[in-house]
Amino acid sequence: xxxxxxxxxxxxxxxxxxxxxxxxxxxxxxxxxxxxxxxxxxxxxxxxxxxxxxxxxxxxxxxxxxxxxxxxxxxxxxxxxxxxxxxxxxxxxxxxxxxxxxxxxxxxxxxxxxxxxxxxxxxxxxxxxxxxxxxxxxxxxxxxxxxxxxxxxxxxxxxxxxxxxxxxxxxxxxxxxxxxxxxxxxxxxxxxxxxxxxxxxxxxxxxxxxxxxxxxxxxxxxxxxxxxxxxxxxxxxxxxxxxxxxxxxxxxxxxxxxxxxxxxxxxxxxxxxxxxxxxxxxxxxxxxxxxxxxxxxxxxxxxxxxxxxxxxxxxxxxxxxxxxxxxxxxxxxxxxxxxxxxxxxxxxxxxxxxxxxxxxxxxxxxxxxxxxxxxxxxxxxxxxxxxxxxxxxxxxxxxxxxxxxxxxxxxxxxxxxxxxxxxxxxxxxxxxxxxxxxxxxxxxxxxxxxxxxxxxxxxxx
Amino acid sequence: xxxxxxxxxxxxxxxxxxxxxxxxxxxxxxxxxxxxxxxxxxxxxxxxxxxxxxx
Numbered sequence: 001x002x003x004x005x006x007x008x009x010x011x012x013x014x015x016x017x018x019x020x021x022x023x024x025x026x027x028x029x030x031x032x033x034x035x036x037x038x039x040x041x042x043x044x045x046x047x048x049x050x051x052x053x054x055x056x057x058x059x060x061x062x063x064x065x066x067x068x069x070x071x072x073x074x075x076x077x078x079x080x081x082x083x084x085x086x087x088x089x090x091x092x093x094x095x096x097x098x099x100x101x102x103x104x105x106x107x108x109x110x111x112x113x114x115x116x117x118x119x120x121x122x123x124x125x126x127x128x129x130x131x132x133x134x135x136x137x138x139x140x141x142x143x144x145x146x147x148x149x150x151x152x153x154x155x156x157x158x159x160x161x162x163x164x165x166x167x168x169x170x171x172x173x174x175x176x177x178x179x180x181x182x183x184x185x186x187x188x189x190x191x192x193x194x195x196x197x198x199x200x201x202x203x204x205x206x207x208x209x210x211x212x213x214x215x216x217x218x219x220x221x222x223x224x225x226x227x228x229x230x231x232x233x234x235x236x237x238x239x240x241x242x243x244x245x246x247x248x249x250x251x252x253x254x255x256x257x258x259x260x261x262x263x264x265x266x267x268x269x270x271x272x273x274x275x276x277x278x279x280x281x282x283x284x285x286x287x288x289x290x291x292x293x294x295x296x297x298x299x300x301x302x303x304x305x306x307x308x309x310x311x312x313x314x315x316x317x318x319x320x321x322x323x324x325x326x327x328x329x330x331x332x333x334x335x336x337x338x339x340x341x342x343x344x345x346x347x348x349x350x351x352x353x354x355x356x357x358x359x360x361x362x363x364x365x366x367x368x369x370x371x372x373x374x375x376x377x378x379x380x381x382x383x384x385x386x387x388x389x390x391x392x393x394x395x396x397x398x399x400x401x402x403x404x405x406x407x408x409x410x411x412x413x414x415x416x417x418x419x420x421x422x423x424x425x426x427x428x429x430x431x432x433x434x435x436x437x438x439x440x441x442x443x444x445x446x447x448x449x450x451x452x453x454x455x456x457x458x459x460x461x
Numbered sequence: 462x463x464x465x466x467x468x469x470x471x472x473x474x475x476x477x478x479x480x481x482x483x484x485x486x487x488x489x490x491x492x493x494x495x496x497x498x499x500x501x502x503x504x505x506x507x508x509x510x511x512x513x514x515x516x
């Protein structure tokens with residue numbers, strides 16, 4: 001998952017939040033390579049990598065599936081997000097406000113904020129798993145999604161959550177600077193964990209690695225039953241793990257600083273470090289643990305401790321903390337619109353921190369990250385379809401571009417319908433029919449785009 | 462400033478990444494790796510803020 005530090009102000013404030021980025025502030029595409037390099041090596045990578053193994057993915061499928069999925073994700077940034085970002089030079093939120101109206105954008109912000117809280121909750125769980133290791137507190141994942149782990153683990157989650165909330169409310173910039181310093185170190189520690197895990201498995205050839213991997217899957221399946229996570233499922237997951245950022249156009253807020261559309265290649269290095277190398281290394285750590293102890297639980301703290309000792313513990317805590325912090329902060333800004341103007345500026349952040357901490361207490365939520373990531377993209381992605389239609393098709397199809405601004409309305413019902421109807425249908429298939437959530441992202445995005453065109457044409461706007 | 466950058470590079474490139482490769486090759490054992498990576502971590506966080514702040 002990605003966290004970015006260029007633009008963290010969802011709806012108000014921030015640099016050029018309600019105006020085009022001036023040409024003097026534009027950056028070349030190489031700046032974006034560096035900017036994204038550390039952004040995709042987050043605390044959740046420690047959790048997602050092992051989940052592939054636990055879900056029964058073969059190593060060959062993982063290596064080639066992630067390769068293709070990541071390439072598709074980069075192409076989506078390059079050819080979908082970058083052209084619109086460079087042309088409009090506006091944040092997602094301001095662009096959406098011009099189309100949907102300021103009241104509907106508030107609804108979008110709150111939904112976005114709630115989803116951010118669950119993501120931050122998973123990061124708090126990841127950090128707490130590492131804090132627990134020196135105190136011999138292990139976290140177990142209960143079957144029930146709202147089941148609790150041990151009392152001592154829940155207590156650690158609460159303490160970690162409160163500390164992260166206070167820091168997010170009081171010192172965002174300090175943590176942001178610390179995150180920049182930690183990013184190269186984290187990436188190297190991820191690699192070291194993977195290499196150490198190979199050594200623990202006593203791998204000396206590609207063939208022996210495949211054998212160890214397959215044996216680990218056999219152990220998992222002997223306990224959890226037969227599971228399948230095939231090639232195309234991996235491709236789709238890797239492609240859409242950041243769907244909210246590319247299909248959902250959230251990264252317009254970053255790429256608006258681009259001189260030209262080459263900035264769309266910016267996520268390349270970051271994606272292959274975080275969503276390729278880090279996921280594969282983290283999955284090796286679980287394979288090694290299974291070989292050494294037979295334990296199939298994906299406990300990030302214990303896995304990193306086993307691989308590189310205290311460095312691993314520090315890395316899991318730092319990775320969770322530095323990514324949970326901006327996530328809580330962003331969610332807080334989204335929630336701030338719920339408070340009166342007299343409320344303290346940190347009220348939203350405190351509320352977001354409390355919700356994230358409450359979510360972090362339930363370890364099964366972080367154990368469902370593969371599902372959550374797709375769920376997140378399904379809900380937020382379709383708004384990107386509306387922006388796409390507004391940018392490319394509105395004038396060609398003779399309906400108003402930036403409808404809310406043109407009509408002076410605060411609420412464009414066409415956007416609401418184009419967003420809510422496909423998402424409701426997508427959620428129905430996910431929850432009632434058991435559809436893998438990432439599969440719903442692109443159909444919902446296309447449906448929203450088509451619906452927005454149809455409704456706008458029907459109302460002759 | 463160059464010397465500080467060099468120390469940072471040695472900290473993560475040598476004491477963390479290279480050390481893990483040496484473990485893989487059987488030159489050092491797991492406990493030595495854990496000590497070396499911790500030393501590399503401390504060095505990185507002590508030295509890097511000086512030059513990264515300047516950059």
